[in-house]
Amino acid sequence: MEAIKIVENGLEAKREIAHFMMEGFTKDEIYIFAHDENRTEHLTDALEISAVGVGEQGVFASIANVFRSRGDELRSKLESLGLSASAAERCEEQMDHGKVVVVASKVA
Incomplete structure (x- = not known):
C-alpha cells in the first residue's frame, strides 16, 4: 500500500507527512524526493524522515544507482517503494518541474 502527494515545497511536504502519519504511516514509511539530490537530503x-536505501532497494539496485542518471535513479527508488513504472515516470516528470514528491509506503 502506498500513497503519493506532489507538493511545491518543504512546508507543504511537512503538512502531507503529518497527514500520512494521521492515516497510520510511521516516519520510517514516509519518503521524500526532489530532482536535486541536495534538496532531497x-x-x-x-x-526527519527516511531515505530510500539498501533495505528498500536491495544491494544490486543500490549499486546500479551509482551509474544511473538522476532521473533513472529516482524512478528506480520510487518503484522499489511499490509504485508502478508509469506512476514513477509521472512523479519524476513532476520533479523535473521543481516539484517535491512525498511517498508513504507500507511495502518497504
Whole structure:
C-alpha cells in the first residue's frame, strides 16, 4: 500500500507527512524526493524522515544507482517503494518541474 502527494515545497511536504502519519504511516514509511539530490537530503533531514536505501532497494539496485542518471535513479527508488513504472515516470516528470514528491509506503 502506498500513497503519493506532489507538493511545491518543504512546508507543504511537512503538512502531507503529518497527514500520512494521521492515516497510520510511521516516519520510517514516509519518503521524500526532489530532482536535486541536495534538496532531497536537506528535506529528508529537516523533516526527519527516511531515505530510500539498501533495505528498500536491495544491494544490486543500490549499486546500479551509482551509474544511473538522476532521473533513472529516482524512478528506480520510487518503484522499489511499490509504485508502478508509469506512476514513477509521472512523479519524476513532476520533479523535473521543481516539484517535491512525498511517498508513504507500507511495502518497504
